[in-house]
Amino acid sequence: MKGLNKYIFITCIILLVTGCKEKVTMLYEDVDALYFYNGTDRTNDYFQKDSVVYTFFFEEESRTSDTIEIIICTTGDVYNYDREIPLVQINESEKFAAVSGRDYISFDDEEMKKILTMPAGKNLVKIPIIALKSSDMTFNEYRLKLSFKDNQYFSTGIDEFSSILIKISNMASKPASWDGSWSSYFGQWGGEKMKFLINYVGFDDFDNPSNYDLSIISFFQISANNKLIEYNKQREKQNLPPLTEADGTIVEFPK
């Protein structure tokens, strides 16, 4: 019996020892810090990678500014008061760096200061960056690299997501899904063609070809053809040539 007690005692000790595991410190769990959202959350319509491309090309000519939303998150607790977000540009010295006040509304602007806030009770906010169209953007793409500095609310956060690059231009860019997907229905890519699809056909969801069944894709294809015919008729009345790309290629859609 004495031996039995000994085994019970040892077993209890082992259980006690294994029941106590060393606490692993969760990185940033207790640190109030900022980082740029990086991922896809379809439920909440969050999508952001480490860079954002924006062009004025597909907008109306008269548009001189537009909003680019970026998603900023916090680590640490949420608080019952607003916290200022110390957003800064970190690439001023680079070639083709965006210029505050020329290519985007300065973060020192009084209105922007009000916007640059993590609201009370929140750990995620969409911040509008106001891009400004300049004449140089027709030929150059300007780069705005953003990060955070420390302030009374936030200190250095996750290194991997501590910066984001925004590319601003007035030039057309070809969607990655064009070749092998949209090219079957809309033909060879062109900036004016894409602009026409967006502004006259009403189609701009080039990133998600799998969202559309063949019937609605054929609708966009037929609609693009019909509307281009009408559009060129109007141009003809104004003694203008058919819609062309910058290199002179006439815009056409497969039939």
Add this chain to the structure above:
Amino acid sequence: MKTNIFTLGFILTFFISCNYDKGNYDYIDIDEILPENAVEGIEDTYSRSSQEYLNITPKLVELDEDDYDYCWYLYGINSTVYARDTISKTKELNFFITLSSGTYRLFFKATNKKNGLALYKTTVINVASIYSNGWYILKKEDNSSDLDLIDIEGKLHSSIIQTVNNKPILGNPIKISSARKSYNHLITNEDGTVKKLQNQDVIFLVTDKDLAVLNLDNMNIFNQFDNLFYEAPDVKAPQNVFTCYGGPTLINNGKAHWISNIRANSGLFNAPIIGDYSFSSYGMSYFVSGALVHDKISNSFKVATPYSTTITDITSEKLNKPFDVLYMKEQAINSMMIISNGLALVRDIETNVLKGVRLNTDWSYGGDPVMDAVDIPLDRNIYNGKIFALNNNNNVLYYSEGKNKLNMYNILSTQENLNIVTYPDNEAIKSINHMSVLYSSNSFDQLAVLTSTGNGWKLYLYNFVGTTSEIVTPEIASYSGTGEPQYVTYLSSDILYVN
């Protein structure tokens, strides 16, 4: 010593738990409780139409029926849309059928109140919609359009769209066509989720102000013009719908829009087919692949097909001068399975001479669809014709001057047969249609003549003399109803596409 006692007890526990339980039960043979053929009075199958009663009086043989609780339930055999449903908790079934057409398995269950054991008997119900088969009269009533139906029992169902949907379809009636097992319809549930009803039987009802897609199972309106397009046309002027295997083609304001059944679709019409054309209302279905339609710009035929985003031009050697069309239709026997011809009555725009045209309806034939284009002598009465119809088996047109006389014209021999039937003076012929259902248990081959009586309509049905175009008079049946008649046709579950 204590340890040994514990060990012995532990082992004994295992042995005791394994002891065979001989029990002390009195088993009764299963046939004494649930005897075979214990239920009588239920047939193996029943065939009923929706809106009819199914009455069944079962009997429990040599059992006290008061000792049982009863339950009838059913589920769809060919369908996943109809889950098991209890329809009665009495022994006698008195079931008013509101099911969609299809085949259902019906269960009768009698549960013994004392021991809970149950007797089952199953049967099959074949449900046909009353709307599935019968003569349809498209009519105008109170400046709207509605349908009257004479079902296969000869019973008249008046103004069924108004009755079922509490509203008629706006506009003056033009035509109906139908398509079986080929229309997809989206339903948005209360929670916002979307359900697709696939391969539905539908009627396309065309008026000059609207287009309605009606569910042939229950006559509910699936959709109307404003919600039937990916992008609704600026001008709402429906003219005709041609149905075929490839999908329906709508002519609206001169432009052709299709729903392609060869692509995944949601029952919405596409943007107008690309091309420089303006279609008239006249055309005929190519059973497989679209429609041959008259174009008012080129004054020729063109093809609109769901297989192409563009209009296909037709060049004809035998019909090579500009023409317009007074009548045109395919010779439809059953469904697309039978390749036949089409007939047209066209007018040479330069000479005003009418031509009787025989058309090939097999698109795979390709090329020139015009087989014959025979001038109609100027002394023929058909020049005064206003209402036309073809014979499905012969090269014959029936026509009326819009008055009370029915005439015939053979487009190849150019022979006429006038006044084959003369109706009362107060009646005017509004629509004629030859409908054939062959090679089916519901076979028939009849000519329908729809007249306006001034305060209603009258429908006359005739048999033919063999397979000739000659009709047997007097009529085999006649029916009457209210409203201003426009068009008559027969819809049958044996005919996939009616135009």
